[in-house]
Amino acid sequence: MSARAVYVRGVGLHPFGRFDDKDVTRLGQHAVRAGLREAEVGRGGFQAAFCGTVYTGVAAGHKVLTSLGLSGAPIVNVEAGCASGGAALSLGVSQVASGECDTVLVFGMEKMPRGIIRSSFFPPWCEKAGLTPAPAYFALRARRLLQESGVTREHLARVSVKNHGNGVDNPFAMYRKPLTIDQVLASKMVCDPLTLFMLCSPNEGAACVVLGATPGPVGPPVRVLASVVRSHLPGSALGEHTPMAGRIADDPPSPTELAAREAFHKAAVGPADLDVVEVQDTDSGREILSIEELGLCDRADGGAFVADGIGERDGRLPVNPSGGLLSKGEPLGASALGQIVELTWQLRSAADRRQVEGARTALGHTVGRGANASVTILQR
Amino acid sequence: MAQVAIQPGLFTAPPQPRLLAGQCDGCRERHFPTADFCPYCSHDAISICEVGATGTLYLHTVVNSAPPGYDGPVPYGFGLVDLPEGLRVVTRLVAPDLAELRSGLPVRLVVEPLYRDDDGNDVLSWAYGPATKARR
Ligand SMILES: [Zn+2]
Numbered sequence: 432m433s434a435r436a437v438y439v440r441g442v443g444l445h446p447f448g449r450f451d452d453k454d455v456t457r458l459g460q461h462a463v464r465a466g467l468r469e470a471e472v473g474r475g476g477f478q479a480a481f482c483g484t485v486y487t488g489v490a491a492g493h494k495v496l497t498s499l500g501l502s503g504a505p506i507v508n509v510e511a512g513c514a515s516g517g518a519a520l521s522l523g524v525s526q527v528a529s530g531e532c533d534t535v536l537v538f539g540m541e542k543m544p545r546g547i548i549r550s551s552f553f554p555p556w557c558e559k560a561g562l563t564p565a566p567a568y569f570a571l572r573a574r575r576l577l578q579e580s581g582v583t584r585e586h587l588a589r590v591s592v593k594n595h596g597n598g599v600d601n602p603f604a605m606y607r608k609p610l611t612i613d614q615v616l617a618s619k620m621v622c623d624p625l626t627l628f629m630l631c632s633p634n635e636g637a638a639c640v641v642l643g644a645t646p647g648p649v650g651p652p653v654r655v656l657a658s659v660v661r662s663h664l665p666g667s668a669l670g671e672h673t674p675m676a677g678r679i680a681d682d683p684p685s686p687t688e689l690a691a692r693e694a695f696h697k698a699a700v701g702p703a704d705l706d707v708v709e710v711q712d713t714d715s716g717r718e719i720l721s722i723e724e725l726g727l728c729d730r731a732d733g734g735a736f737v738a739d740g741i742g743e744r745d746g747r748l749p750v751n752p753s754g755g756l757l758s759k760g761e762p763l764g765a766s767a768l769g770q771i772v773e774l775t776w777q778l779r780s781a782a783d784r785r786q787v788e789g790a791r792t793a794l795g796h797t798v799g800r801g802a803n804a805s806v807t808i809l810q811r
Numbered sequence: 812m813a814q815v816a817i818q819p820g821l822f823t824a825p826p827q828p829r830l831l832a833g834q835c836d837g838c839r840e841r842h843f844p845t846a847d848f849c850p851y852c853s854h855d856a857i858s859i860c861e862v863g864a865t866g867t868l869y870l871h872t873v874v875n876s877a878p879p880g881y882d883g884p885v886p887y888g889f890g891l892v893d894l895p896e897g898l899r900v901v902t903r904l905v906a907p908d909l910a911e912l913r914s915g916l917p918v919r920l921v922v923e924p925l926y927r928d929d930d931g932n933d934v935l936s937w938a939y940g941p942a943t944k945a946r947r
Contacts, residue, residue: 549879556818558880560925560936561903567889570872578870578914622872622889665850668891668899669870674850676832676843676900679869679893 434528437655439640439809440647441470442772445540447636447759448605455487458637459495459540462765466538466639470647475502477641478532481522482508483515483539484764492538504536513711514797515539516638516767517660517805523642524658535642539769541762543633552673552800562675565800566630566714570622572669573716577624581734582719584624588615589737590715591629594751597744598758600784603769605634605760629715634760638768640775650779656698656792656808661689663802671802686804687711687724687796694794694806695726702726705748706790707777709770711797712755718742721796722750725806744787752777752785767805770795778811817925817936820845828922829861830937832898841898865942866892868916869899873909882926883936888912892939903938917942 443465445458459482467473482492492508511518516539523535553563576582592612598604610628618628646652663670663686668677671686684692695701702725710725712718719733727748728736736742742750753759753773756766774793776782791811798804816822821844823829833845837854841862848855871890877883888904890912905921906912919942924933 554818555880558878559882559934560817561874561878561881561883561887561889562901563880564874564878564889567872567874567878571870571889571891574870574872574914620875622874624872668901674901676898678840679897679899 435530435644437524437527438643438646439653439655439771439775440472440534440643441466441468441641441649442775443469443639444603444769444772445637446603447634447762447765447769450635455491455540455542456494456498458542458635459538460498462540462637462639463495463499463536463538466641467536469649470641470643472534472641474500477502477534477536478504479523479526480504480506480536481519482506483519483768484508484541485510485512485515486541486544487764491540495538495540511660511803512801513713513763513799514660514767514803514805515764517658517797517807518803520640520768520771520807521658521660521805524655527642527644533644536639537642537768538637538639539764539767540637541764542635543762557675564622566622566625568673569630569714569716570625572720573624573714575669576716576719576733580719580723580731582737583734584616585612586719586734586737587624587629587715588612590712590718591615591757593743594712594755594757597752597785598754601754601758604754604758605632606758625714625716631713631756632760634762636760636762636765636769638765638772640768640771650781651811653775653778653809653811656700656810657694658807659690659694659697660803660805661686661693671798671800673800685724686802687721687798687806690804690806691725694808698808700792700808704792705794706792707749707752707774707787708794709751709753709755709773709796712751712757713761715757718750718755721798725794725796744785749787752782752787767795767797770797771807771809774809778809813932814924814935815928815932817934822922822937823861825922827864828920828937830863830900830920832860832862832896833857834860841896843898843900862896862898863894863900863920865917865919866894866939868912868914868918868939869893870914871904871912892918903936905938905940911941
């Protein structure tokens with residue numbers, strides 16, 4: 432297959448946080464305008480647009496582009512849970528790689544409902560039976576790490592401390608105060624072993640990535656080596672597709688493992704080639720599990736990865752230098768593309784105080800209920 | 812006072828309840844709750860079997876505040892229980908002291924009232940609790 436090279440031509444980001452005075456369309460406009468401006472692409476300069484969003488409703492991406500002047504290009508809204516932005520990106524990448532389009536606009540946006548979010552995912556009786564709380568599922572995965580991966584409660588806290596520390600230097604993050612391990616451990620117990628400061632908050636934001644068959648005007652060229660989405664296999668009771676039961680006997684590869692294998696194969700790089708990564712950290716246990724599933728350490732070595740400080744900003748493989756979802760918050764449709772924006776800045780050496788020196792190859796990862804995982808590999 | 816199941820087809824009545832699992836007549840894999848199609852091979856001939864009188868606790872946590880739509884007591888235990896029939900089920904956990912929950916604990920199925928609905932019915936749901944405690 433002779434696919435064309437795909438470049439990140441430009442990026443744009445609206446901060447992640449709470450913005451009561453702006454509707455979701457305005458958040459999207461902000462990111463899209465910033466991305467198109469940097470890419471030096473006009474309103475008729477892209478041949479397709481893909482918009483990742485979950486809670487926004489009918490024709491969400493169309494509203495944003497209508498307000499900016501329609502060009503007649505196809506606009507497709509993409510919902511794939513936490514991987515919505517990654518799914519939108521993979522569709523855009525395939526359009527450029529195949530030669531169907533020379534330039535594609537990809538963006539994601541979200542204004543998460545306030546309070547406890549009721550998902551339409553489960554049948555009503557599951558809610559009534561108490562079987563639906565998301566933090567409880569996160570807690571079971573975290574406890575599995577405690578039992579099988581040498582992870583301690585202090586390791587869980589340390590991940591949160593690291594990401595909040597990184598977020599201090601990210602003007603696009605929601606929480607920009609440093610935390611200590613003691614503060615994280617002493618915060619309210621939500622679902623043992625996860626405390627409040629080990630969990631991310633749903634919030635609002637938007638991100639934009641303009642893809643092209645040629646490099647953009649800003650910085651060294653950044654190529655998309657792979658952009659992959661995978662869903663689950665049946666059988667795992669702890670899978671992100673959150674079934675009510677699975678099999679004891681087998682442990683099928685997770686969506687993240689499936690996506691990572693494919694992405695590394697397509698990109699012809701391996702975990703050892705990576706210089707910086709942004710991974711799903713809905714909770715601090717999720718970050719460690721993501722690291723294991725992506726093959727950034729051996730399975731069951733997640734505790735040692737944290738203890739050795741490998742993912743710290745000055746470690747061998749910095750993880751979530753942006754501050755991750757723990758400090759930025761999680762606007763579902765925008766979170767995966769927010770990672771791509773951060774990694775593009777990292778590869779251009781434009782990440783200010785968050786900069787990972789000399790970063791050349793980067794990976795972004797999201798996964799969520801449904802279940803889909805996205806893995807994107809970038810290189811300069 | 813009437814008793815109603817939280818959802819038909821999930822479990823048999825106390826005092827010696829069982830979970831009702833589906834078993835595929837094609838690939839023989841079991842699933843829970845029962846479905847019209849096998850989630851492993853999409854075959855449409857499913858037999859119902861009674862499982863899970865006892866099990867072994869695999870993973871657990873404690874839910875401290877009521878999730879949306881849940882009217883039962885808090886805090887409550889939540890986790891995964893391995894059944895001798897090969898299924899690993901998501902379940903509520905009950906114990907006189909939730910702190911005694913630990914992986915590997917032998918557990919027993921109970922079907923008990925979870926909450927009272929708007930019509931005054933006691934709504935029955937299932938849970939697993941320590942097998943060592945005599946329950947009636
Ligand atoms: Zn079957």
